[in-house]
Amino acid sequence: MTTNNHLSYSTVYSLITFCFNGTQKQGHISFKTFLQGFSNIKVSLTRNANTKDxxxxxxxxxxxxLLSIAEEFPADLCFTLVFHGRQGNLDLVADSPEEAQAWIQGVRKLIHKAQTMDEKERLDQWVWEWFKKADKNKDGKMNFKEVTKLLKMMNVEMNEEHILHLFKMADKSESGSLEMKQFVQFYKMLTQRDEVWKVFQDYSGDGEKLMLEELESFLRIEQSEGEKGPQHAKELIDRYEPSDTAINQAAMTLDGFQMYLCSPEGSIFKPNYLELHQDMTQPLSHYFISSSHNTYLLEDQLRGPSSLEAYIKALKRGCRCVELDCWDGSDGEPIVYHGHTLTTKILFKDIITTLKEYAFKVSDFPVILSVENHCSVEQQTVMAQHLRQILGDMLLTCVLNGQIPEQLPSPQDLKGRILLKAKKIGDVEGCMDETLTEFSDEEEMTNGDSDSPTKENPSADKKPEKLSRELSDLVVYCKSVHFHGFEHARTHAKCYEISSFSESKAKRLIKEAGTDFVQQNKCQLSRIYPSGFRTDSSNYNPQEMWNVGCQIVALNFQTAGLEMDLNDGLFKQNGCCGYILKPKFMIDPNIHFSPEKPEVQQGYKPWRLSIQVISGQQLPKVNQKEGSIVDPLVRVEVYGVPKDQAKDETTHINNNGFNPVWNETLNFVIHTPELALVRFVVEDYDKASRNDFIGQFTLPFKCIQTGYRHIHLLSKDGTAIPPSSLFVNINISEFT
Structure with missing residues (x-):
């Protein structure tokens, strides 16, 4: 196996389907059978597949x-291929540990190669993939008929005479077909971007290249990067210019200029904001925390499967608060599933083992285990034993420095630690009471929020339940308590107490006393969870909860859509660590912020956001019917305080998903920039029915780079779809 090889999900699954011969067990096949499948249909790991899958x-x-067959197949024979997005994983068993390691290391090299490609390599790979798709007879060449079909596949509606003209220009040998190198030339002519060329011409003295001082001028005037000086311009030339001759002249050609604009440095997201850059030494209550609801579920909340994979995916997405609904298991081992439903069950101890492995792969900052406890005292004690034995020193079991806390510790203080959020006997100061009489977190619907058809109604005949001392002792900084009102919280609440609110109750409190909610969230944690009526695992809009400073705004991570786009957009900054420092007015106890009236805030300064939507590049098809081409439009949506909620869109472009040009400007006024998120959505216009989703990108307003920028689009489930992008020119100025 070489590092140039590629293995794709579709290729693997076609092999599995082909070589399935009754030896399959519970979703796995032997590695020997898997390899035989390659031999049988003469498929090797070649560049006709896609490593990025x-x-x-x-x-x-x-x-x-693999856990279910662990006794039959030792761990050193087993491995799992994990695919991006919502594609299922593939479990494999090798014949020997050496064989398993050979493939594990080989595939990892392929993944590393795919992840470390520069812009030119990614583009080359993309062109190669299209060449393979279009080369129907697999002769390594493309005739004119294949090229015209290719353009349909690439979302292009183009005059046939123009296609023939480009084809003949690329066909230097006049053979009537294009080999790979000639196809690259054809593609280069096809993708010439007049809108980029015009910007280039504005600053190029000779129309052929940008000299160092000309590039520096562009960066200063258009990109607002003048403070970086000539050294930055020289670094961009060295990094993105493909011509050695131009590099030696300290100049950038049009090819290099376009490569820079398509790079991370030319993207809409400020590169330094992608890194961990915020103060992580403030109390936990001062941060928004990426949080999951019913983390164990992969699908709906009535019949969907529960899976360890759901926890892994959430943690790898930056989630820092996961949920476990715990119930008595029939064999004395606690289980996790959505109670009173047909969702499948998984062992509590397996989840804890998974958390130990994956809790800190993406972020070093603390993970909160939000436990919904429905277990008997005996099985609660088993839960406590598993937590201690499996997590060891990772589990926080006592206050830091032996001091009674007056404020919550910081993410920095709690690095590498796992915190338990649950009911507790007494308090940290040592108050003891063996009997628990309060209802569990998601049973607060008795106060007018009866919105859960799948949770037991405690108002019927529920009796007070006992709480295990062993489990209670593991709760330190996240003691779950019932919410008795803001006035009660002001006089009685302790910093380590946390209340949970259904979305409907939270919305009511926001409407009735939004400012009080903001004040409480300055010193205490609040958790919001979706209505129990969302049996399809849909989500509420988290922005409304963030507007009042709620930290743990729990969403169903398994459900793609606007709500998870906003969550991913907010937590993409600060190194994707799962913690985002709240604005000063949500931290300082002397500032009283009202999301309904941002204009009364001291230092209020609104901004004008002007977005010129110039063009789009290589937008994916949404309808796979032959001859179908998208009619794209771009909508820009702003989410934030009520005054900032706005959206506007361009007109649609008929039959062009390859290089549509709009040149339309959309304007917005941002009243509270610290809380605003901006979402770019591309849709396929349909006058007779609902538009089809093509791609999106969401980011915080404060993370936007001005100037000529590319927006690299994401699919519905949040994965990249290169090279699909938008080209925009952004201006931000004070609104007067």
């Missing part, structure tokens, strides 16, 4: 399937 390779028993 594979996210990771996991060694050992790291899935429900």
């Amino acid at each position: 594979i996210e990771a390779v996991r060694e050992g028993h790291q899935s429900e399937v």
Whole structure:
């Protein structure tokens, strides 16, 4: 196996389907059978497949399937291929540990190669993939008929005479077909971008290249990067200019200029904001925390599967608060599932083992385990034993420095630690009461929020339940308590107490006393969870909760859509660590902020956001019917305080998903920039029915780079769809 090889999800699954011969067990096949499939249909790991489909390779028993057959197949024979997005994983068993390691290391090299490609390599790979798709007879050449079909596949509606003209220009040998190198030339002519050329011409003295001082001028005037000086311009030339001759002249050609604009440095997201850059030494209550609801579920909340994979995916997405609904298991081992439903069950101890492995792969900052406890005292004690034995020193079991806290510790203080959020006997100061009489977190619907058809109604005949001392002792900084009102909280609440609110109750409190909610969230944590009526695992809009400073705004991570786009957009900054420092007016106890009236805030300064939507590049097809081409439009949506909620869109472009040009400007006024998120959505216009989603990108307003920028679009489930992008020119100025 070489590092140039590629393995795709579709290729693997076609092999599995082909070589399935009755030896399959519970979703796995032997590696010998798998390899035989390659031999049988003469498929090798070649460049006709796509490495970027594979996210990771996991060694050992790291899935429900492999755990279930652990006695039959040792861990050193087993591994799992993990695919991006919503594609299922593939469990494999090798014939020997050496064979398993050879493939594990080989596939990891492929993944590393795919992840470390520069812009030119990514583009080359993309062109190669289209060449393979278009070369129907697999002769390594493309005739004119194949080229015209290719353009349809690429979302292009183009005059046939123009296509023929470009084809003949690329066909230097006049053979009537294009080989790979000639196809690259054809593609280069096809993708000449007049809108980029015009910007280039504005600053190029000779129309052929940008000299160092000309590039520096562009960066200063258009990109607002003048403070970086000539050294920055020289670094961009060295990094993105493909011509050695131009580099030696300290100049950038049009090819290099376009490569820079398409790079991370030319993207809309400020590169330094992608890194961990915020103060992480403030109390936990001062941060928004990426949080998941019913983390164990992969699908709906009535019949969907529960899976360890759901926890892994959430944690790898930056989630820092996961939920476990715990119930008595029939064999004395606690289980996790959505109570009173037909969702499948998984063992509590397996989840804890998974959390130990993956809690800190993406972020070093603390993970909160939000436990919905429905277990008997006996099985609660088993839960406590598993937590201690499996997590060891990772589990926080006592206050830091032996001091009674007056404020919550910081993410920095709690690095590498796992915190339990649950009911507790007494308090940290030592108050004892063996009997728990309060209802569990998601049973607060008795106060007018009866919005959960799947949770037991405690108002019927529920009796007070006992709480295990062993489990209670593991709760330190996240003691779950019932909310008795803001006035009661002001006089009685302690910093380590946390209340949970259904979305409907939270919305009511926001409407009735939004400012009080902001004040409480300055010193205490609040958790919001979706209505129980969302049996399809849909989500509420988290922005309304963030507007009043709620930290743990829990969403169903398994459900793609606007709500998870906003969550991913907010937490993309600060190194994707799962913690975002709240604005000063949500931290300082002397500032009283009202999301309904941002204009009364001291230092209020609104901004004008002007977005010129110039063009789009290589937008994906949404309708796979032959001859179908998208009619794209771009909508810009702003989410924030009520005054900032706005959206506007361009007109649609008929039959062009390859290089549509709009040149339309959309304007917005941002009243509270610290809380605003901006979402770019591309849709396929349909006058007779609802528009089809093509791609989106969401980011905080404060993370936007001005100037000529590319927006690299994401699919519905949040994965990249290169090279699809938008080209925009952004201006931000004070609104007067």
